[in-house]
Amino acid sequence: MSPAVQPACISECQLVNWEIDTPDVKSLIKINFETMEEKGGSPYQKWFRSVATGKDAVVADTRSGEEDMFDNCRLIAWKTGKAFKPENLFFRTVDCGRLLPMHLAPFRVQIYGHDSCFKKLDEFEGGRRRWASHVLSCYIHRICVLRNMHGMGGADIPIVLTLWDDERTKRALEYWVDFSKGEWSREAQERRFEECDAFCRRQVIPSFLETDKLVRALLSDPEVGYVPPFIMFHSLPSDGNTCVLFTKPLHVPSPSLTKNGPASCNAKNCHRDGCSRIDIALSRSLVDKSHMVREWDIVHPKRTMCNLWICQVQHSSDTKLQRCQRCKEVFYCSSAHQTLDWRVHKNVCEKRS
Ligand SMILES: [Zn+2]
Ligand SMILES: [Zn+2]
Ligand SMILES: [Zn+2]
Ligand SMILES: [Zn+2]
Ligand SMILES: [Zn+2]
Structure with missing residues (x-):
């Protein structure tokens, strides 16, 4: 069997995995929210404000049987007067229609790269950790936007390091x-496969063969332990862009969230132009329900769920969820759950015109 048609196994992947665990990602996010304010009023703060108040960043797709539920409901919300902090920035999840704060969605970053890529990173002072805190932090806000679109799944974000140019x-x-x-x-x-391999190979790291194995293993091998909602490709040379392969079309963010994002991170010590860019134009999505993607225990509900984080109740013709009467943007299975969720929801709930 040729390598292109063999089932892919994560244990046989040659690309090395380096995990940035949840506490490290959390501190990366925290540091970033601080450093970005060094020059005052970061571009992200302005961007969040414009999306949260704008009229166009609202839920577009209505699910069958749920017409009108999301009329005028926002994709991103940030209550007037609240500090620019993860606990106050709310995102609409594509899978269950909840409006949840960023700090409720922790994640790990799974970096995969050729041994020589990591060796190169480790040659710099501070090694790969220093690299991560510099380079990764430039677009951590973007990663947060993509990650926070998911209520179920998305706790592991794979990033593949490449030395590829945009064409590859x-x-x-x-x-x-x-x-x-x-x-x-x-x-x-x-x-x-041969065509792509021939084009990508030419002494360029990683080979298409290795990368194809990794991508298919991430999407299909149960040993991985999760199915990523998207895989990022980070090109190490500065002339290459970072782009995303989405696992299904639903995971592609609405253009209203991607068209006007800030071009740089605003940190004092960052001099890279356009450093926070994730190239959405270059990004692609696999087709829906592809054979490449295994079915996972953590279901992707197609129906709206009670906004209380731990509740599993979904909207149906028998169980009609009740709307929060103040903001009209979230739904609950019972007034008991609405009361329980208030501790979180009060940070975003406000009357809107
Ligand atoms: Zn395996
Ligand atoms: Zn930067
Ligand atoms: Zn998903
Ligand atoms: Zn509930
Ligand atoms: Zn409300």
Whole structure:
């Protein structure tokens, strides 16, 4: 069997995994919220304000049987007068329609790269940790926006380090998107794989072979322990962009969230132009319910859920969820759960015109 058609196993992947665990990510986020204010009024703060008050960043897709539930409901909310802090920035989840604060959605960053990439990072003073706190923090806000779109899943964000230019990245993503449609014969798959491999290889790290194995393992091997809602590709040379392969179209953020984002992080010690950019134009999504993606125990509910974090009740014709009468933006299964959620929800709930 050719490598293109063998099932992919995470234990056999040659790319090395370095996990940035939840406490480290949390401190990365905390530091960033502080450093970005060093020059006063970070571009992110302005961006959050404009999205949270803007009219266009509202829920667009209505699920069947739930027409009108999300009329005028926002994708991002930040209550007037509240400090610019993770506990006050709320995001609408695409899977269950909740409005939850950023600090309720911790995550780990799973960095995958060729051994030589990590060696290079470790040569710098402070090593890979220093690299992560400099480079990763430039677009940590963007990662937070993508991650916070998920109520279920999304606790692990894989980032693949490459030395690819944009053209190589584009070819690779196109391969996986086409492969996800499940229409290729084995011969066609091998031919497409060879084409992509030949283009990507040429002494460039990582090889397409290694990367394809990793991508398919992340999406299909139960040993991974999760199914990522998206995989990021971070090109180490500064002329390459960071872009995203989404696991399904639902996970692609609304254009209203991506069109006017800040171009740089505003940190005092950062001199990289356009440092916080994630290239959405270069990003792609696999088709819905692709054979490449295994079904996972943590379901992706298609229905709106009670906004209380731990509640599993979904909206249905038998169980109609009740709307918060003040903001009209969230739903509850009972007044008991509305009362329990108030501790969190009060930080965003306000009358809107
Ligand atoms: Zn395995
Ligand atoms: Zn920066
Ligand atoms: Zn999902
Ligand atoms: Zn409930
Ligand atoms: Zn409310």
